[in-house]
Amino acid sequence: MSAKPRIAVVGTGWWSTEFHIPSLKKYQDCELVALIDPNGEKLKKAQDMFGIPSGYASVTEALAEIKLDGAIIATPSAMHYPVTKELLENGVHVMVEKPFTIFASEAYEIVNLAKAKSLHLTIGYTFQHTNAAKALKQALDNQEIGEILLVNGLFASMAEAYYRGVPEQYKGIFNWAITGPDPQTFSDPKLAGGGQGQTQVSHAIGMILHAINQRATQVVAFMENRDLNVDLVDAMAFTCEANIIGNLGSTGNLRDGDKHQQEFRYYGTKGYILHDMRNGQLLVRNDKGNQYEISGEDIGDIYPALNTSRHLVDLITGKAKINLAPGLQAAWAVEFLEAAYKSASTNSIVKVKPNIRSGK
Ligand SMILES: NC(=O)c1ccc[n+]([C@@H]2O[C@H](COP(=O)([O-])OP(=O)(O)OC[C@H]3O[C@@H](n4cnc5c(N)ncnc54)[C@H](O)[C@@H]3O)[C@@H](O)[C@H]2O)c1
Structure with missing residues (x-):
């Protein structure tokens, strides 16, 4: 792993642009290296607003070009499972927004995959x-x-x-x-x-x-x-x-x-x-x-929405000893x-x- 974890935000909609991207952009313990969204217009607006040059239409495209240590997943809920799975399979630590997945079989598959790969998995449960x-x-x-x-x-x-x-x-x-x-x-x-x-x-x-x-x-x-x-x-x-x-x-x-x-x-x-x-x-x-x-x-x-993405960084660096939303x-x-x-x-x-x- 590079000195500072290299993080991507997947999904550049409401929650990411209001909390995850600005939070990580200002966090000195990580590098926010890429944004990913198939909606080119939303992706570009987020890249421009937060000054992040690397933008990709999919996780597959991003993984083919850059090295990632961690990713924040804030796509529509039904996409959490395939996106998270692809990232974990490629050795990337993840924070997944809630609801974690729609189906229990998906959730347990992801939990077991993270465990098998010794990767951090934390959920965007702000409370x-x-x-x-x-x-x-x-x-x-x-x-x-x-x-x-x-x-x-x-x-x-x-x-x-x-x-x-x-x-x-x-x-x-x-x-x-x-x-x-x-x-x-x-x-x-x-x-x-x-x-x-x-x-x-x-x-x-x-x-x-x-x-x-x-x-x-x-x-x-x-x-x-x-x-x-x-x-x-x-x-x-x-x-x-x-x-x-x-x-x-x-x-x-x-x-x-x-x-x-x-x-x-x-x-x-x-x-x-x-x-x-x-x-x-x-x-x-x-x-x-x-x-x-x-x-x-x-x-x-009372609603530390800027903390959930940083928590993934802290788990990766070892600053956080306990996963607050396992x-x-x-x-x-x-x-x-x-x-x-x-x-x-x-x-x-x-x-x-x-x-x-x-x-x-
Ligand atoms: N923790 C909280 O309190 C909280 C609050 C709001 C939303 N959320 C969760 O965050 C997630 C996103 O919600 P939102 O309000 O930001 O939605 P949104 O509609 O604003 O954004 C979703 C974005 O994901 C993109 N997307 C779709 N498929 C994708 C894919 N395969 N890869 C990458 N990007 C993809 C869409 O183009 C869109 O820009 C939802 O799961 C939601 O439940 C959590």
Whole structure:
């Protein structure tokens, strides 16, 4: 590896141009060497704005011409699997946006490939980079609330125009650097895999399964598309291996400009944890009367979207010792969502198939 990891950003749309490219461009620990996107116009705009001379229409073209150590993948979700696979097969460390993949078989294949090749694989789960999430994970790993009994969550967000294929509706609200998402990215089921489930519940269930370090065993879900091609409103219940039961509600229909609401509660045999993910707050209380909080100045950045790409660089250089958003737990979130979509479409309880699971 060269002195500084040589990184490419794959996909030069909304999220990359607003966060990943500017973040890496300013990061002294890496070299941002190339941008990759089949849309020549978007590629050129991003190259010009950020001053990156090397641009390619595909990963294949880029790999044929330049040496890469790492890549950030922010393509439409259905493309995560083929793009990530090609990069890993060519020895490149990867950060993949969420949802990691659409299908569990794809996610486990990628996890196993990264492991076999000893390459870093981290997922763009921004919330897992917050101080509250780190404290949540530590509290649960240390069994501060005893055995977990119940997980309850709510994730309400403003995303409906994305699912409707009219992202321009949010132009005045979001601070797009160059562009919003393509109209199809979140509205076409073939590209997005679904609506609120893939786009937003993926954050929620990713956080939960990572924090409790358990995979789901059964999922039952109800989903409402209303007049859309993808789900807008989801209600889900689940069981996990360690007799944990949980439920989650999510809607993408908050009105334009409404603040998101993202609240999660964990109840154990010895206490409980309240996690306000939107506001970066955490309250841990156990039966010994111990109580502590992540609040005030301890909160830090409530949505550190500039950190996820740098985390890949830090994993490559060894500066980061712990992967804050590992692939295996993200694969559990993928299998959860696949089961949820199946449950909603078949009106049945879906057991997470043992044959698509991979050992812990
Ligand atoms: N972590 C977060 O909070 C967060 C927020 C927004 C988006 N995302 C995720 O980031 C991904 C991209 O979302 P977006 O809003 O930037 O979408 P976008 O539509 O703005 O950009 C996607 C880009 O990928 C390009 N592309 C398509 N196929 C490609 C390929 N094979 N190789 C290279 N580029 C390709 C498209 O031309 C487009 O420019 C999605 O998976 C989305 O879920 C994550």
